[in-house]
Amino acid sequence: MRHAIFALSAAAVTAVAAPSIAQDTTEVAWGGSSPGGVMYYMVGVAGTELGKDLPEINITQVTTGGSTENAKRLIKGELDMGIVYGSHVYMSQEPEGPFAGGDKGTMLRGVAMAYEGPTYFVALGGSGIEELSDLEGKKVALGPPGSGTVFNCSNILTALGLLDTIQPQMMTFADAGRALGNGQIDAFCQSSSPAAAVTELAETREITILPYSDEQLATISDTYPFYHAGTMPETTYKGVPATDMPFTTVYWVAHERVSEDVVKKMVAAAYDKQDALAAGHKAWAQMKPDVANFQKLGAPMHPGAEAYYREQGLWTE
Template identity: 30%
Template sequence: MKKKIISLSLGLLMVLVCGVPLTGWGQGTTAPLSFGTASVGSSNYIITVGMANILTKNGGINVTAEAVGGADANVRALRDKKIDMAMLNSDSVTNAFQGTEQFAKAGKLGLRILVQGQERYNYIIFRKASGIKTPADLRGKKFIGRRRALGDIEKVTTAMLNAYNVPKDSVRILETAETNEALEALKTGAVDGACLPGGQRASNLMDLANNADVFFNSFPDDKLDLMLKEIGIPFLKGAVPPGTYKGQTEPIQTTMLLLGVSVRPDFQEETAYKVTKTLMESQKELAAVHNVGKEWTMGNTLKKPPAPFHPGAIKYFKEKGVWTPVLDQAQQELLKMGP
């Protein structure tokens, strides 16, 4: 608080002495931009902190990362103007922008995308002592498969049970508030399994694999196809390479979403341009922050956007010569769908 007061005082002094106007980065304020993200320790959190540092250092934009929770919680924080930017998965963006599913009651939210990139997996993890070999063995077991702040957890859990013909009421499905709570339950044996979000080599999941007797479930193609048919777009088929986690000798096949940086439509255009430009031109630094940083590419950014791009981002894409008639058509169609 003291730091904020000092910053404001210096700004006012510039106005009085030099006649320099106060200009905000995002919403007409001198305060740092607040960048909402997932739980501390997750790959999402680590890469968001890295992005905030890169934007501050390379882009001249004062940004601070804030651990809000799951993507749905970040959507609500963005809607309520508690944060300026948010790290969101493509499922939450789709539903918030269209006002469907978990956001049906709240209605459509005019989200705009700056960049996309990171692959975020839905890991299915079982304790070896549970006796579970595949999801078909979940009857009578305790499984963490619900989280208010992350609606895709329950979607994937339900689709998994349906794919294996396991009645939902035969499994004790538990809810946690955030990932660290679920990790602790797995470590202590309070549950038999869980559906957890994460990127490749997520530090909290690596810690779990290194210090608890668990294994990561890999879905065969037929089961994964059934799940994807049920949950639909924007879910994709993902494969985590062998050797990513302790004891993992084969790829982990599971569902995945793309992560992206989203803002409200009233986010300042010039700032949106600077954020997009800085992140797209700092890939080596992002990769140095975390292995998933290499996934924040122009190719992934332009891949199947679940909401319209911000005009500031489009300005940068046009400058780089990558904005095509196909992308423009998709943009116009998306604009018709949302507020």
């Protein structure tokens, strides 16, 4: 278990060097996802870039299943920060869905909107799988256990009456990309873009992103109001045209115990270095306060984030 705690570090002292002054270092455990997932690379980039400007804060990237696990581990106090779907912040306040029977997420605090992520299904070109109904009877990887991808993919298939018609597989994003390329599965589902597993597959194979009809998008939004229709640009993956699909909003979330000073420093550094973060992963280009929408989920913003946004004139309720 890692917490936002202060640990004393001392520089080595030699016979010719004066003793160094001890410096307090804050340890921050930040949950992302498994390799191949957007959250994994976002946290990795943030740890590297923010660490350059904040040597007093040691960010540890924690590999997890994704959003669902991040939220649960934040609630348990096993993480200090995480990338979490807005739907999971909302459900954890009840708690309901994947959080039913557990503690409420009353300790979750917003830092920033990380990005808006689409959920979509990937098949190989020429496989005969060209629309969502073609998934019936097929082996479909839904993501790693505990991930927000499994949550989103299952919701969407449920809304469309397809969940009970497929052969669901659970595997990491990277494994799913390899398994599809090797013919071990027929399709896989991915939340957020661009995802490394899809990008890498598209470089060597022709891929198909299964389209949603307007009626299907409306059905999904009517069934689960935390999804909204959006368009994934044609520049996202090689050979894939612009495609309409269901999106959900994803947030950078902190545990309430992380100090105001630490969060303020981290969020300030993140906005100062947003171009560098986005160069590491495109999703960081979407980061913004999104205060009002986050608070509608039933959780407040972190005092450190609030202080920064008020100073910058970015606070809106």
